[in-house]
């Protein structure tokens with residue numbers, strides 16, 4: 256049984272107008288990304304194969320940041336015997352490696368060039384405050400800013416079981432929250448404006464920035480005129496399948512709901528989030544979850560502690576592009592939670608597609624295969640190997656070729672955002688209100 260599955264217990268469970276925004280600017284290269292959605296396309300980022308960003312240990316050890324040169328059939332049944340369910344929350348291996356990063360010579364170059372396309376801007380290589388763990392958040396600084404975690408996620412498997420009339424695909428997946436991600440900082444504004452701060456999202460146009468769009472949409476839906484300063488400190492690589500932008504948006508929704516005193520309710524916030532992106536609702540609810548539909552039917556699950564060796568091949572093929580790939584398997588037999596809990600290899604439908612399209616992804620898989628069983632998260636290009644304990648994950652990290660961006664992160668029992676919300680007190684709220692005169 257895979258480490259993260261041991262002890263699994265199922266607990267059954269678009270686009271608004273741009274806000275009044277300030278600052279920022281800049282664009283990724285290339286044409287706009289999928290229909291009606293947020294981001295521009297992508298490509299191989301320059302120097303991706305030689306960029307180093309490796310961290311040792313999850314949640315507390317020293318961080319090293321260095322530039323380097325280099326199924327079974329049947330619907331999922333929350334009531335499956337042996338799996339504890341509750342109502343839906345809304346509708347290693349071993350081996351050695353040489354020093355050189357493996358190069359792949361067998362890739363279809365024509366397809367690779369076509370996919371090409373687009374390289375992401377670099378994963379920011381800087382030490383996050385207080386180690387690599389997410390800030391617990393909720394406290395209000397003297398300057399009136401509060402900090403809120405926006406955790407990354409992994410898709411422990413991903414299958415497409417059908418397609419809706421609107422073209423969206425019906426999925427099955429398990430979302431695993433990570434104790435690693437972005438930090439969203441918020442400060443009330445008395446002037447009713449939504450203003451972006453900080454350099455980390457400068458390359459994302461404000462009208463496409465999910466954190467700003469979330470704030471704007473919340474305001475419109477709740478018919479309030481509050482203002483806020485937003486600063487996102489990015490750690491998740493954009494377009495890596497780690498759900499960074501979606502998590503930022505969810506954190507903005509839930510934190511502003513608290514700070515603005517809206518009390519909209521989690522289900523309503525999740526519904527607002529769903530209009531921003533399919534991955535937003537799970538972050539709004541904040542639980543590790545078995546997901547169906549396009550990700551809106553969530554069944555919370557308890558996952559055993561696990562550590563993940565996470566790698567970023569540094570390329571990004573647009574999610575919409577991958578969902579349109581003709582070779583995609585769109586009629587997978589529905590799996591059950593029991594299938595997942597048994598450790599059956601449920602796979603990620605995008606893995607063969609992306610490995611064929613992107614040599615860097617194929618190379619990352621080959622490298623990770625020396626230390627365990629690699630999997631793709633989301634539509635990639637991030638990939639990971641799961642470990643039951645931190646030590647072996649660290650050992651595996653040490654054995655990876657230096658040219659591969661990789662780090663060890665801990666799986667979280669639930670979103671750290673929930674802890675931050677629980678810790679956020681009316682006292683803190685009063686301080687913030689006083690601090691800004693709002």
Ligand SMILES: C[C@](O)(CO)[C@H](O)COP(=O)(O)OP(=O)(O)OC[C@H]1O[C@@H](n2ccc(N)nc2=O)[C@H](O)[C@@H]1O
Pocket residue numbers: 289290291292293410413422423424425426428496501531532533534535548549550574575578633634
């Ligand atoms: C692959 C996952 O990351 C798995 O968690 C998500 O399903 C994708 O979530 P996301 O990044 O929030 O995706 P969205 O921004 O909602 O969708 C981007 C594009 O992907 C396609 N798309 C997305 C989700 C889905 N279930 N079916 C689709 O066909 C649509 O063309 C859509 O326009």
Ligand SMILES: Nc1ncnc2c1ncn2[C@@H]1O[C@H](COP(=O)(O)OP(=O)(O)OP(=O)(O)O)[C@@H](O)[C@H]1O
Pocket residue numbers: 283293294295456459463464465466487491492493494495496497498499500501503504573574633634635
């Ligand atoms: N706050 C944000 N943080 C990161 N990216 C954002 C944000 N807002 C909008 N984007 C856009 O979303 C794109 C995807 O970034 P994200 O980190 O969400 O990747 P992802 O998890 O792979 O999602 P997707 O599967 O949709 O590609 C970025 O390339 C960027 O253009």
